[in-house]
Amino acid sequence: MQPAIQAHNVEMVYPNGVSPVHALKGVSLEISDGEILLMMGPSGSGKTTLLFVLGGILSPTGGRVVVRDVEITNLDRREKAQFRLKHLSFIFQGFNLFKALTARENVELALHARGVRGRSARERTQQLLERLGLSRQLDRLPRDLSGGEKQRVAIARALVAEPDVVMADEPTSALDAENGLAVTGLLRELARERGTTVLIASHDMRIAPFANRVVQLNDGRL
């Protein structure tokens, strides 16, 4: 398999007055195209920081990150944003749905941000939400959705633009066990269908069976 993501000796130090925090200590990692990788570790181990660095949200203080053959550590803020828009999608711990928008509009927004026109966006959104079993919830606001439904909308938003890589940060932390497993299974199913690379940062051991590979992060080291 062709590597989708490569991290070489990544360092991340947060300046914190006289005692800077060394969040990542020489992390090297290779994730193949279409692979589902679970990064596990306790709180403060550096999982989210590594996700930020691999996703181009944060610039590491040392090392290199290459995603889809592009060294994103060399990109400026605007170029990183363009790169994320084109190749990456995120699933957030708290769903991060727009409160004022319906399920359909939340998903469409991800297409709008990528410049997809109205009718095309509407059709793609509807098909995917129906595919995720949300055909009756299309026009509901997030406050009228259950936790599992919200996370499915969030998954739809992450996948609707067919990104190369999906990065999920604690995707099950706001869900009960049953819903957590269900949405993780759904994410794996859709990712496999589309050949999407999935990177999950979580400390939820129950997700492990859904991943192709599990890596453990402790105190900033793999």
Add this chain to the structure above:
Amino acid sequence: MLTLVSCAMLTPAVERPSGHERPAQRMVVLARKNLFADLPRFIVALCAVVFAVTLLTVQTGIYNGFIWSTSLMIEESKADIWLAAKQILYLEITLPLTYGQLAKVRALPGVARAEPIIMRTALWRSPRDTLNATRVVGFEPNGTLFTPGNLAADDLEKLHQPFTFFADASQLEALDLRGVGERGTVGGLRAQLIQLTHGTQPIVSPTFLYTSLETANAYAPSALSFLTPSSDTRPAPLSDSDSITFILVGAKDRNDVPRLQHALQRAVPGTQALTRRQMLDLTRGYWVRRTSIGFALTLTALLGLIVGAVVVGQILYVSVSEHLKEYGTLRAIGAADRFLYGVIIRQAVYMAVLGYVPSLILSILIASIASHRGVPIQITPLTALIVFFLTLAMCVIAAVFAMQRVVRVDPAVAFRA
């Protein structure tokens, strides 16, 4: 329990966004819904816009009305040329001409009509002994070049009765009169109000009393005449030596006006022949310089705009601050700055448009009430259009801080629980 849907139901692969699509046009729903999500706050912002826009519209209307009002007589005239003493400062300050010069003007080739106008300051004394400064405006009731208030010929005929006058309805209180038919005195001579006009009183001038030429000529300017009231029963016709203020000229051919101006000045030495436009500019220019009204009204309108911009800006900024995680999510997705700007600008435009419409209605209402009090507030389509663009500019400029806030949102904020 969630239901996993079979892979067999997977929809066909969808195409990637194409290069010709327009990202900036796709944020309408987010802009609108985020703005309307907190209705009370939106209404506060709208009130600020309504306040600012109404102030701006009314101030502009007052300025327009003031300028229009100062040159009302000129606006109402159909003359192509106003012949005045060459020292003329503006409509109401000039040196006199003589009635005898009218004949010279009428004799000039290219002159279709020439009519004299007398403007004279006089003291009014009401039947209840109230004094008031007035300006007697004498004109030919049968003339065609000047008619106050576009009155009908039958009404104008009434002015042939000696010592009668028309006045604007808004001036009844100033003249201490209760209605048509009441009498007072002007310069010691009787004066009877026989007709009310509408929209004929400049707001900056003493009360205009419209009379026939003969009556205007008879009303002496001296206040001393009050002590020796005249017993005249009929004003005398004008003689060549009597002073008049202007000669209004109608040209046979409007294309001939520039030549006619020169001919008039040569034929009547010591005069200045001004086109209607030149006369308007002279008078309006005088009042704008003399009163600095443009500056004063602009200053007030500017204050209104600043207040409006501050409130709109603050509301948009708070709205952005309250939706930081949402904007952070967009930033994490990689939404372009212009997409985020677009959301805020769209919200600003919503505020501008939704604030502008009630403001315009309110301003027209205020103008209508003011006109009944004799204060002209002119809201023209051009004024409305200019105010609309100023409103848009105010709201968009107000959105700048909110836009700055949005583009500075750290995408990492989206990952915080």
